[in-house]
Amino acid sequence: MKLGPGRAIGGFTLVAPLHRGGMASLWHVSHPRHADFPLLMKLPHLGYGEDVSKLVGFEVERMLMPGLCGPHVPRFVDSGDDGDQPWLVMEHVQGGTLRALLDEAPLPVDRVAALGAWTATALEDLHRQHVVHLDIKPSNLLLPDDRQAGAGRVVLIDFGLSHHAQLPDLLAEQFHIPMGTAPYISPEQVLGVRHDPRSDLFALGVTLYHLATGQRPFGNPTSQRGLRRRLYQDPVPPRALVPDLPRWFQEIVLRCLEVDPDARHPSAAQLAFDLTHPEQVPLTERAERARRDGRIDVARRWLRSLGREAAPVEQRPAAARIAPLVMVALDTRQEDRELDAALNDLVQRIVQTAPGARLACVTVMRTARVGMDSNLDSAGRNRHVKRLVAMRHWARALRLPDHRITFHVLESSDVAEALVAFSRDNGIDHVLMGARGITGVRRLLGSVSARVVAEADCTVTVVRRSRQAAPA
């Protein structure tokens, strides 16, 4: 079919070609009823010699995209068939992909961590919509031009290899070869597993490694055998290539690149949390690694990898259920042992039932609306430190290992607003907080918990001390 400006397809008018790739042509199109944002039409190449899996991938996009929503995917507009030629129209998100940044690598670690956190946040959004992307790489991560000041965002594109847990997986049924992009593909994808969201964390780890070191952790293998090395060969630790990289960064990236998905972050939200709170990343042996494992270790893993096949497909429960981010808001100034104990008890029950759960303990220091606030109290001790000590004391009874708990002291003149903002910015799944008694001031100002319940976009549990006999 001859494509050219002015040609009408499915009610859309071709305006100008944007890109002619190996698999499809992209056109800027217009439509009288869709004028509020720029439109892009994707037209796969048909004919002999075209890769059949790419055509099925286009079908996958047509099935998946109408159900996706949110700021981290292009908006779907319409799709159809013009004779034999299928087409799909979506929002044309203006911006550049991370592909261009590879030429500037190694990039400063703060920049890489920010890009990683935005991507992980986008992945969390996608995973919550039951989709695993399965082809995360710099050229599929788009930085929109329309960024609001301060708020970075990554838009995920190209869902041609994606898996939707609630839709037929056309690719898995028809092709029994690993599908992905060689430098980024996860070990389990090499074995044919297509339903694990943590495969996207592996690919993001490869991307971050590349951006921070300028090198690919696993090269660019071109054979099945080369891909299978991913099951046993560990990468050169990033700090061996760029000694200035901080330990926390190596810890995060090497955890993403673990062969066993269970050893990676349990959810994209938890990875985003680590990337935005580097000072709280618990360092393990990964952070200290200076070189690849010795030949004997690798040989041992190679032996174990022989003949290894994918475990039977078993749908994991959603990460938000088994690995939620839980936040507890503590008021460390008030002495209410009963309430503290009730809060502690409930938090304990929640983190016990969700083995991948992580707990963020948060307290807010009220600052005056105007004027300078001294960070030192009358005794000259640092108020921050006092709050941290109090929170750690409260948390001791939970007996949570370091990698499952973090502590945050916020400063704000508006406690409720600070708590809501923290929960939103960190992708918190569940906020727990105590309800204070009704005092004169409380009645006047309205309760903090009521505002958090009303304004937070996640589950909020308000805990009360157990009922006591009313005072006579």
Next chain:
Amino acid sequence: MRIALLADLHANREATEACLAELARQGCDHYVFLGDLVGYGADPGWVVDAVRARVAAGSVAVLGNHDQAVLAAPSQQMVPEARAAIAWTRQRLDAGQLAFLGGLPMQVEEDDRLYVHANAWAPERWGYVSSRASATRSLEATTRRLSFCGHEHRPALYYAQPGPSGHFQPVAGRAMPLPGARRWLAIPGACGQPRDGDPAACCAVYDAQAGSLTFLRVPYDHERAAARIVEAGLPQAFAARLLTGA
């Protein structure tokens, strides 16, 4: 056009009413009944009348093996309990209702869709589409892009691909776009006698404009439907089946 798909109503008034109400709420403007209006359940007359009224208003219904059985001598292939229920059913239908069943077609083709009770390769022999192989056989026997069948009481979605067809266990409530040239075979599951361990009634909606299919599960008062079967003196097993959905 939003097309309501109901299969295997099996004289279950409570399930049929609940599904029709849900499908109306979903904005369906065309109804397709994929056979087996009667058999097993306590309300054959009511269900036949409900379908007949809709067919008079433009809906589509096809013949099922249970519908055929009440018209003729019950087949020896049927299990004895089912045969007893057929005889009981026949006594409860008047001449007009029997004539309506007798006039039902084996299959109906409409735009790019085929509606048939059992399968496309030999609809009158009632072979089940219960595997990739049988789905492949059925998909190859029709030129229509979409096949909608009943008979097999568990919901399923099959699709053509090189080799044996693909299979998918549908997730209720999720709209599935069925785009392009690919050919699909969908079994909404039984409205009046679910058999996949969930007693909620099955039905589906196909949105012809959007080209998307949504399987639905509709909870209904299955305890009442089961009690009515017992009251009617029909085999206990039919009632038990509604309670467990197995």
